[in-house]
Amino acid sequence: xxxxxxxxxxxxxxxDYAKLNNLKLSQLLRDAVIEKIExxxxxxxxxxxxxxMKKTYSFEEVEKxxxx
Numbered sequence: 001x002x003x004x005x006x007x008x009x010x011x012x013x014x015x016d017y018a019k020l021n022n023l024k025l026s027q028l029l030r031d032a033v034i035e036k037i038e039x040x041x042x043x044x045x046x047x048x049x050x051x052x053m054k055k056t057y058s059f060e061e062v063e064k065x066x067x068x
Contacts, residue, residue: 004029 006014018028057065 014028015025017023018025021028023031
């Protein structure tokens, strides 16, 4: 079990949002945390992929690699 301390304004905002969207409070909080974690993982994978594509090759290196 996880407990969470909120000030009154934050608690009201979260409860009102859950009610407005017909969500259970626990479902809303769980989904929000899971989404945050997944977004961070996706961003790290994207950055890793982008960094791996930053290597450049000269025309001569490409010719040599292709056997031209």
